[in-house]
Amino acid sequence: MSIRKHTEDICAGLNNEDYSVQPQVFVSPPKWHLAHSTWFFEQFVLGNFAKNYSVFDEDFAFLFNSYYNNVGKRVLRPNRGLMTRPSVEKVYEYRAFVNEKMTEFLASDLSRNVADIIEIGLQHEQQHQELMHYDIKYILGNQATFPSIENNFDFSQKNIPLKFISFEEGVYEIGHQGDNFCFDNELGRHKVYVNSFEIADRLITNQEYIEFIEAGGYQDFNLWHAEGWDFVQQNELKAPLYWHQVDGEWHHYNLHAFEKVNPNEVVKHISFYEASAFAAWKDMQLPTEFEWEVAADQLDWGKLWEWTNSAYLPYPNFQKAEGALGEYNGKFMINQMVLRGAALSTSKNHSRKTYRNFFHPDMRWLYSGIRLVKHG
Amino acid sequence: MSIRKHTEDICAGLNNEDYSVQPQVFVSPPKWHLAHSTWFFEQFVLGNFAKNYSVFDEDFAFLFNSYYNNVGKRVLRPNRGLMTRPSVEKVYEYRAFVNEKMTEFLASDLSRNVADIIEIGLQHEQQHQELMHYDIKYILGNQATFPSIENNFDFSQKNIPLKFISFEEGVYEIGHQGDNFCFDNELGRHKVYVNSFEIADRLITNQEYIEFIEAGGYQDFNLWHAEGWDFVQQNELKAPLYWHQVDGEWHHYNLHAFEKVNPNEVVKHISFYEASAFAAWKDMQLPTEFEWEVAADQLDWGKLWEWTNSAYLPYPNFQKAEGALGEYNGKFMINQMVLRGAALSTSKNHSRKTYRNFFHPDMRWLYSGIRLVKHG
Amino acid sequence: MSIRKHTEDICAGLNNEDYSVQPQVFVSPPKWHLAHSTWFFEQFVLGNFAKNYSVFDEDFAFLFNSYYNNVGKRVLRPNRGLMTRPSVEKVYEYRAFVNEKMTEFLASDLSRNVADIIEIGLQHEQQHQELMHYDIKYILGNQATFPSIENNFDFSQKNIPLKFISFEEGVYEIGHQGDNFCFDNELGRHKVYVNSFEIADRLITNQEYIEFIEAGGYQDFNLWHAEGWDFVQQNELKAPLYWHQVDGEWHHYNLHAFEKVNPNEVVKHISFYEASAFAAWKDMQLPTEFEWEVAADQLDWGKLWEWTNSAYLPYPNFQKAEGALGEYNGKFMINQMVLRGAALSTSKNHSRKTYRNFFHPDMRWLYSGIRLVKHG
Amino acid sequence: MSIRKHTEDICAGLNNEDYSVQPQVFVSPPKWHLAHSTWFFEQFVLGNFAKNYSVFDEDFAFLFNSYYNNVGKRVLRPNRGLMTRPSVEKVYEYRAFVNEKMTEFLASDLSRNVADIIEIGLQHEQQHQELMHYDIKYILGNQATFPSIENNFDFSQKNIPLKFISFEEGVYEIGHQGDNFCFDNELGRHKVYVNSFEIADRLITNQEYIEFIEAGGYQDFNLWHAEGWDFVQQNELKAPLYWHQVDGEWHHYNLHAFEKVNPNEVVKHISFYEASAFAAWKDMQLPTEFEWEVAADQLDWGKLWEWTNSAYLPYPNFQKAEGALGEYNGKFMINQMVLRGAALSTSKNHSRKTYRNFFHPDMRWLYSGIRLVKHG
Structure with missing residues (x-):
């Protein structure tokens, strides 16, 4: 679950609106990432393998599918920034709910096949973590006020001649x-x-x-x-x-x-x-x-x-x-x-x-x- | 100040994201209305007539001017929904600040000319109140989940023959x-x-x-x-x-x-x-x-x-x-x-x-x- | 028929390509005007009233209707400049054909109702004559080479004080x-x-x-x-x-x-x-x-x-x-x-x-x- | 000159308007191909190497450059279909003029370097010949009337099992x-x-x-x-x-x-x-x-x-x-x-x-x- 936790850490310093906006088609709102990476586990693991699982919210499959045509209809990509409901709070509840259900599920007998899908789910979430870094910077970097949030990436490079x-x-x-x-x-x-x-x-x-x-x-x-x-x-x-x-x-x-x-x-x-x-x-x-x-x-x-x-x-x-x-x-x-x-x-x-x-x-x-x- | 208060009442039931989104160019985010109608008083009354007034935030004139070319540059209309900063909370602080300064100002001697501008400011705010009714309905009515908020408009009409x-x-x-x-x-x-x-x-x-x-x-x-x-x-x-x-x-x-x-x-x-x-x-x-x-x-x-x-x-x-x-x-x-x-x-x-x-x-x-x- | 003749006179000095191009949606190619004003008589007069009239070409109703939804489908306005067939020559044949049929038809007994439609047809053609003046100038005026054609409009105005x-x-x-x-x-x-x-x-x-x-x-x-x-x-x-x-x-x-x-x-x-x-x-x-x-x-x-x-x-x-x-x-x-x-x-x-x-x-x-x- | 002649043969059966239209950005009018492939020789051979050469028309470099930024400004690609001047006839004159000048020039002593450029010019013209085949088909194939012109390409293929x-x-x-x-x-x-x-x-x-x-x-x-x-x-x-x-x-x-x-x-x-x-x-x-x-x-x-x-x-x-x-x-x-x-x-x-x-x-x-x- 530390991977799942890290996704939320990346959002430290955001206000609710930062979570929800989509300034360009190639940017997704952080709220959407939080929900989508959760939906991935609900759809491909819990929904397929966990006994008696009932989804957190019937609408979320429609709202948070990214591009899986095989899974059904979805909100068109350019409209992700128009989704004001569910709220950020509700999405965090969704994450907690699915985390809990996953923990229960992982405690049960785990087949090789399911483990592979969970592996993909975590890898997938990590890919979204990286996109969140890009998207958050884009959202904040296009505010007229250049808001400051903590960041400790060290890009320094000795300017020695190229070899x-x-x-x-x-x-x-x-x-x-x-x-x-x-x-x-x-x-x-x-x-x-x-x-x-x-x-x-x-x-x-x-x-x-x-x-x-x-x-x-x-x-x-x-x-x-x-x-x-x-x-x-x-x-x-x-x-x-x-x-x-x-x-x-x-x-x-x-x-x-x-x-x-x-x-x-x-x-x-x-x-x-x-x-x-x-x-x-x-x-x-x-x-x-x-x-x-x-x-x-x-x-x-x-x-x-x-x-x-x-x-x-x-x-x-x-x-x-x-x-x-x-x-x-x-x-x-x-x-x-x-x-x-x-x-x-x-x-x-x-x-x-x-x-x-x-x-x-x-x-x-x-x-x-x-x-x-x-x-x- | 009851007019100013009413503007905020219209927003009852909104979450932070509802305040900030712009699903079409002709819609403005409620947060923007809250700030813009406040800026109007700051710009045309306090800024021009109140002694020693210093603005709440230097950036707001740029962020919340609507279409007054004479007053300076402004955020382009289609980008109002991309403003995540200031937050909703900050905008409410802005309203409280300007309300307080206006109350102080009104307590001082008031010329006819200024009274006229204040009158326009209030009329202007009331026009935005009506736009907020339209915009909020549009924002919520385009959510996949049709959120419910209180509303008591009575549109009933006896279906008697037209005379x-x-x-x-x-x-x-x-x-x-x-x-x-x-x-x-x-x-x-x-x-x-x-x-x-x-x-x-x-x-x-x-x-x-x-x-x-x-x-x-x-x-x-x-x-x-x-x-x-x-x-x-x-x-x-x-x-x-x-x-x-x-x-x-x-x-x-x-x-x-x-x-x-x-x-x-x-x-x-x-x-x-x-x-x-x-x-x-x-x-x-x-x-x-x-x-x-x-x-x-x-x-x-x-x-x-x-x-x-x-x-x-x-x-x-x-x-x-x-x-x-x-x-x-x-x-x-x-x-x-x-x-x-x-x-x-x-x-x-x-x-x-x-x-x-x-x-x-x-x-x-x-x-x-x-x-x-x-x-x- | 002098009105019909004048339409052709307006095109003096054009080469075949000048007749056929549509540099903006609001411009129609002169060829299109020549054919459309002819189609108007075919559609509303000959087709409705002349005995045994058979149309010059079955495709022309589709090609040269302007905006009469009641009459049927038509080439979309922005595509008028893409019509290379019929050629300019063929359109002139079309005009001659319809002129001849109209002359025959006018020689027969003419009811008041039909006379009214012919009147509208001529007025309509005169309106297109004026549009042709605009369109031809636009077509030529947007050539890199500013081609010269004869024109004797006198726009001079004594620059005396306005009264x-x-x-x-x-x-x-x-x-x-x-x-x-x-x-x-x-x-x-x-x-x-x-x-x-x-x-x-x-x-x-x-x-x-x-x-x-x-x-x-x-x-x-x-x-x-x-x-x-x-x-x-x-x-x-x-x-x-x-x-x-x-x-x-x-x-x-x-x-x-x-x-x-x-x-x-x-x-x-x-x-x-x-x-x-x-x-x-x-x-x-x-x-x-x-x-x-x-x-x-x-x-x-x-x-x-x-x-x-x-x-x-x-x-x-x-x-x-x-x-x-x-x-x-x-x-x-x-x-x-x-x-x-x-x-x-x-x-x-x-x-x-x-x-x-x-x-x-x-x-x-x-x-x-x-x-x-x-x-x- | 047989290569240059072939370019013109490809246009057999076209009327003047077919030569000049651009139904999509990726299509160029045949007239443009005829002129551009000629301009290539004028620009890169005659202009650079032939003594006392003076260009056929000063405007053509602007009109018929395709995409050579190094050579200067040019008509924007989407506007090629709006060029009604020069006419098709004038472009054929241009071809004849440049052909004649090239013949004269080729009769003089020819350096290896120039021969290479001429080779490229001919290869270039052949590439445009192929594009003309595509463009002409597109122009005619989008006429409502599907005009018929001669063509003897044989695309038959024995429908035997794939090996x-x-x-x-x-x-x-x-x-x-x-x-x-x-x-x-x-x-x-x-x-x-x-x-x-x-x-x-x-x-x-x-x-x-x-x-x-x-x-x-x-x-x-x-x-x-x-x-x-x-x-x-x-x-x-x-x-x-x-x-x-x-x-x-x-x-x-x-x-x-x-x-x-x-x-x-x-x-x-x-x-x-x-x-x-x-x-x-x-x-x-x-x-x-x-x-x-x-x-x-x-x-x-x-x-x-x-x-x-x-x-x-x-x-x-x-x-x-x-x-x-x-x-x-x-x-x-x-x-x-x-x-x-x-x-x-x-x-x-x-x-x-x-x-x-x-x-x-x-x-x-x-x-x-x-x-x-x-x-x-």
């Missing part, structure tokens, strides 16, 4: 190995031929990114994908998300404060388009996800998710899970790019070198950063 | 008379030539409106304005707002309950387009605002605002007020239709026969109804 | 009188009480309008309706349609040339919003349509349609025509403003003092101008 | 080899590890696709990518592009006729989403572009472009060309899927096994089809 680690070309094995939990998209360990490459030993810093800005990086279309350039133009982008220029100096919102950008921290809240343009400006590239996995043991990582230049596609022998859980990964394998590594916002057990995170190339509200590679 | 009262053609005087408060748009009492007409002695009932629905009124384009027909098609309208068909019977959401439509109540939450189509189906018309005002003394009214077939335009000698308050009425005199009368949701002092309410012809969330006239 | 003609308050008669043709919206001559007013003896000139521009008229929100101000902001308006600043001087496209704005011509291609803001800047008003009609005999008019401050609404005893032709006027009586007078682009027989033209307040592609009034 | 050809896992070489022309995206021949797979010996037929439709393929969300399912829902897709059900039987528009779907032809005008859902329904996959290239020598191909399950990404040592031509390929390497093979619409020299075609996954107007693979 590159070399890897020989050859056949490498990619994908999850062993008995520990992983998602279906990591399975099917297989061989990949990787050409020789050199990979940076650290992420790009704010200092380095400011040089890109000052060199006119956001004005030079030659550095950008065509769709990235459109994205920059339409949104009049001039800097990473949460950055604002005040009296000629770059500031950003960082949960505990709106403050000057620290040059010796890693640059974060970067879209794939920006990461790729930065690399082009350096005359380098982003790593493929295979290069990244090959190099992972020699990298220090865990501060930020690192954009790769690999599209999110199935491994050669990808099999999606049976039933509703089969909707978990496979159906998103189009138009998204893979990120590797993990961020300070990532929950325990979600940092492993085969983990494949993925987002659309214009997303900036995640904790994402830039690592470079060189070829040839 | 018509006749008026002779001739020159009549229109517009406000006397020393009582009125808005600038009612001033400039002037002569109007009105042709003979007969006006219904009561509003249309749900029973009569159901006959229109069952006769195919929503499917017969000949009854509708071209833009009204587009509106019906695009929104797949089949009945008034808040109506849902359950097992073949019309139900509607009415704050205290989701319940069967009572045939002996007046039909409400009707757009101008629907009112006009209904009249066309009866081979009658909606009254002009002048016919309505001429007949007003012989009508029983006050249940619902009554759509007229008059566009909202200035009276012959209309003068808009000086300064920011000049933005109050004149700049809205395009593309809107006048409603006359008053509704159960209308605050005291806002029921007078010269009062000109106005909305766009597709608005349905207000307490609006239908009165018919016949000509020739 | 105002006074009218006494009193009861006046409004609406069409006599046996000549008029539209249903002009009928029902009735009394109106008009307050005293003074009306300008000429239209506003480019010179006067440039003064408004240079005084910051497009930047001062106090002069504008709220929706007008939105319109200005969203479209970044700084001058009338077709005006471009070249080397600090105002130029405009005028069919025969792209040339310097002549200060001594009337300002044209003005939206209602701009006309109204200009009047506000002068501390004057636009006339109501009743004031205009009362004054008409003492005005020199016919250069441009003149925006009034009257919404397009039915006269007291308005009766819409029976059948499909009943869709002609009544269903547009919402959200539009009346223009009075006539323009150089107006066809003969469409200049009469009771004629009620109407457009949405943001339309600028028509030949519209500004006349001021003063009150009190 | 699968097996390939062993191992390291294979991918990418262009030799001195013949290829695009920059094919270069950098490199090793790829390919797992064992079996690939179908022919494309899917209409008969097989109808079985998918009749089995409810368009209604079963489990078969679709999440974004594919949205695409199906929003566009209410039920069959491939150009298919219409008439009296219970599938018909399609095929340029020469609107006719019954022939079960023994390959299914075409399929989006990636549909290809992928079809494969999922068969419990198979689409090939990766590497599997396809490995198998190519044993496949019979050339009827339709074949969707692969590979995202369009750079090869390991991808280098984009210098200058404006560097915008040719690299900047599109996001959000698109690779197609391999060639179609009957493909110009000579554009059929080679290393050729990487690419489109967004929702595009259907190209000549695309389905080939299946099985794994493990």
Whole structure:
């Protein structure tokens, strides 16, 4: 239950309204996360396996299903922020109720099959924990008043010259190995031929990114994908998300404060388009996800998710899970790019070198950063 | 201060999230109304006239200005529902603070000029009280769970045959008379030539409106304005707002309950387009605002605002007020239709026969109804 | 048939592509006008009354119906510019075919009823002639190359000081009188009480309008309706349609040339919003349509349609025509403003003092101008 | 010049309006293709290398640049269909003029560098030839009247049982080899590890696709990518592009006729989403572009472009060309899927096994089809 508890800890410092708002379609209200991750256990564990279980509220399946078409109708995603009922208090009651029922249920005989689903439920909740970090920052960072809440992520990075680690070309094995939990998209360990490459030993810093800005990086279309350039133009982008220029100096919102950008921290809240343009400006590239996995043991990582230049596609022998859980990964394998590594916002057990995170190339509200590679 | 108190009473039964959401651009969160009507006093009275007044919070002028371009920048209207800070609690503190300062201020010598502005501030707050009735119903009526809150509006209407009262053609005087408060748009009492007409002695009932629905009124384009027909098609309208068909019977959401439509109540939450189509189906018309005002003394009214077939335009000698308050009425005199009368949701002092309410012809969330006239 | 011939004359100088394009929803391709005005005779005259008439092409009723829901389905308005078939040549054949059939038909005995419909058909075609003038200018004026075609409209105006003609308050008669043709919206001559007013003896000139521009008229929100101000902001308006600043001087496209704005011509291609803001800047008003009609005999008019401050609404005893032709006027009586007078682009027989033209307040592609009034 | 001539041959049967319309943003008017492919030679060859060359028309660089930011401003893509000037005739004159100048220029001494650019110009024109096939079909296929023009593409396919050809896992070489022309995206021949797979010996037929439709393929969300399912829902897709059900039987528009779907032809005008859902329904996959290239020598191909399950990404040592031509390929390497093979619409020299075609996954107007693979 400590995992379940952590979900609630992430919300420390929020007022009721912070819990309930949806400033963009890609943001979900924290209240919704709290309820949805609970509904997942009610739907897939208690509802299917616990004797005589009766649901906390008949309406919640409709209100808190995310995208499982197999399970039934649901509130449309853009309307999650319009749900004022149930209240935050009621959702906390719901969590307590389901936790109690789960505890009772876990005390009974537990089959292997159910244990697997519970494992997925916890992993799923941890994924939502990370999304909550993104969403809460987005909600607060778009208030005119920049509210301050506690946060102790340390993004500092020694601004020492980039060094590159070399890897020989050859056949490498990619994908999850062993008995520990992983998602279906990591399975099917297989061989990949990787050409020789050199990979940076650290992420790009704010200092380095400011040089890109000052060199006119956001004005030079030659550095950008065509769709990235459109994205920059339409949104009049001039800097990473949460950055604002005040009296000629770059500031950003960082949960505990709106403050000057620290040059010796890693640059974060970067879209794939920006990461790729930065690399082009350096005359380098982003790593493929295979290069990244090959190099992972020699990298220090865990501060930020690192954009790769690999599209999110199935491994050669990808099999999606049976039933509703089969909707978990496979159906998103189009138009998204893979990120590797993990961020300070990532929950325990979600940092492993085969983990494949993925987002659309214009997303900036995640904790994402830039690592470079060189070829040839 | 009883007017100010009433604003808060309207919110009884809301949870924090109900206060803060904006399901459509035309809806404002109740929290916003509470703060905006307070800001109005701070901005136009305390800020201008009270000695040594310092504002409750520097950010509030930006956050709670509605549309006064003369006063400065403001949160864009579609983003009112994204304001999670200040919290509901803080807004209530703001109200208490400004109330206290106003009480102090009122105890000092009060010039005629300031009294006028305070009068407008109270009238303004009462207008927002009515909007809050609309907005709260819209917010709750769009929850999947139809929450119940107390409400004692009595919309019952004897379903007796319509009778018509006749008026002779001739020159009549229109517009406000006397020393009582009125808005600038009612001033400039002037002569109007009105042709003979007969006006219904009561509003249309749900029973009569159901006959229109069952006769195919929503499917017969000949009854509708071209833009009204587009509106019906695009929104797949089949009945008034808040109506849902359950097992073949019309139900509607009415704050205290989701319940069967009572045939002996007046039909409400009707757009101008629907009112006009209904009249066309009866081979009658909606009254002009002048016919309505001429007949007003012989009508029983006050249940619902009554759509007229008059566009909202200035009276012959209309003068808009000086300064920011000049933005109050004149700049809205395009593309809107006048409603006359008053509704159960209308605050005291806002029921007078010269009062000109106005909305766009597709608005349905207000307490609006239908009165018919016949000509020739 | 001279009226029918004139429709084709208006297209002199167009190439095939000019005939077929629809750069905005409110523009119709000239080819469409040519065919639609022909279809009107086929549908309402030949199809209903001529013995053994068989239509030129079965598809044309679908392709060239404009908005007559009673007559059947039709190509959606925004898709008129996508119709490449029939070709321009085929449409001219269609016109010749229907002209011939009409000539044969007219030679036979003609009932009063049919004569009325033919009259409407010709009036209808003349209205489309005027729209063709607007549409052709819009199509050509939005080519990067500003093509030159012949045009001899003379918009010159002596730039003498504005003089105002006074009218006494009193009861006046409004609406069409006599046996000549008029539209249903002009009928029902009735009394109106008009307050005293003074009306300008000429239209506003480019010179006067440039003064408004240079005084910051497009930047001062106090002069504008709220929706007008939105319109200005969203479209970044700084001058009338077709005006471009070249080397600090105002130029405009005028069919025969792209040339310097002549200060001594009337300002044209003005939206209602701009006309109204200009009047506000002068501390004057636009006339109501009743004031205009009362004054008409003492005005020199016919250069441009003149925006009034009257919404397009039915006269007291308005009766819409029976059948499909009943869709002609009544269903547009919402959200539009009346223009009075006539323009150089107006066809003969469409200049009469009771004629009620109407457009949405943001339309600028028509030949519209500004006349001021003063009150009190 | 035979390549240039072929571009004009493709337009046989078009009327002037067919040349000029743009029914969707992804369609360009044939007139635009004719001019743009000509401008390419004027801009990159004559303008840079021919002595004393003066351009045919100063405006054409603005009008007919496609997406080369390095070359200057241009007409926005969605407005290509609004260009009525220059006329079709003028564009043919432009082609003749540039052809003549090119002939003169080619007669002079030709450096290797210029020859390369001319080669690219011709390849570029051939790519536009193929797009013209798509665009012309789209323009005509969306006319209410389904115009008939000559077309002799033979899409017939023996409806014999699918057979699968097996390939062993191992390291294979991918990418262009030799001195013949290829695009920059094919270069950098490199090793790829390919797992064992079996690939179908022919494309899917209409008969097989109808079985998918009749089995409810368009209604079963489990078969679709999440974004594919949205695409199906929003566009209410039920069959491939150009298919219409008439009296219970599938018909399609095929340029020469609107006719019954022939079960023994390959299914075409399929989006990636549909290809992928079809494969999922068969419990198979689409090939990766590497599997396809490995198998190519044993496949019979050339009827339709074949969707692969590979995202369009750079090869390991991808280098984009210098200058404006560097915008040719690299900047599109996001959000698109690779197609391999060639179609009957493909110009000579554009059929080679290393050729990487690419489109967004929702595009259907190209000549695309389905080939299946099985794994493990």
